[in-house]
Amino acid sequence: MDRFTWGVVAGIIAICLIALGNAVFLRAGEKAPDLTTPEGVALAYAIAIQNQDPDRAWDLLASPDAAGFSSPFGAPPALPPPVTAAPPPQPTPGATGTAAATPTILPTPARPGITQEQFRQSVYNNPKRPPGRRLRVTGVAAIVPDRARVDMEVIMTTDGARFPWFGFGGPGSGYTVTFELQRRGSTWLITSAPPVFNFL
Numbered sequence: 001m002d003r004f005t006w007g008v009v010a011g012i013i014a015i016c017l018i019a020l021g022n023a024v025f026l027r028a029g030e031k032a033p034d035l036t037t038p039e040g041v042a043l044a045y046a047i048a049i050q051n052q053d054p055d056r057a058w059d060l061l062a063s064p065d066a067a068g069f070s071s072p073f074g075a076p077p078a079l080p081p082p083v084t085a086a087p088p089p090q091p092t093p094g095a096t097g098t099a100a101a102t103p104t105i106l107p108t109p110a111r112p113g114i115t116q117e118q119f120r121q122s123v124y125n126n127p128k129r130p131p132g133r134r135l136r137v138t139g140v141a142a143i144v145p146d147r148a149r150v151d152m153e154v155i156m157t158t159d160g161a162r163f164p165w166f167g168f169g170g171p172g173s174g175y176t177v178t179f180e181l182q183r184r185g186s187t188w189l190i191t192s193a194p195p196v197f198n199f200l
Helices: 003-029 038-050 054-058 116-124
Strands: 133-144 147-156 174-184 187-192
Touching (some): 038 054, 038 133, 038 147, 054 116
Antiparallel strands (some): 133 147
8 A cells, every 4th residue: 555545544543543542531531420419310310221221210210100101002091081970969958849960070090100010121122223312411490399300401423424433423413301300318219201212
């Protein structure tokens, strides 16, 4: 090969080495999410879903109802509309005819929640789509004391000539998802999470 070709090859190798070194440096400098803050718990949940670790994510939920429902199971079955039943008419003393009945609203059954095994399968059956998705907390707001809302931007990185395999994905489109959390002792638990496919 001539000098020009050798120069091109050397330049590509140098770029790859720099990218790899920078990616390793970034990973080494990453800190575990702080579970004493609502944004830390939301981030830990999203990372667990990305890593396909549903049991870790499940432990961050306040209840099964907080899980983000997604395929293949979808949301729990819809509740039937309330049933209205009229009691037998009661005659009014001293009046003729039949008194109007007062309708009574019968209680509706509780909606079944998702099980931990269903949650596992919803994570495992949503394979990760390359090249990846980056997470960024964009806002934290207090709803009432001991309750908070966390907004998180999910950025879909693009592949191509920017060496995403070394942590250098190109700019991509993004969207915002929202968590709701409640303080429980020294930590926070999620009371409403986005569907898991948002993070895979």
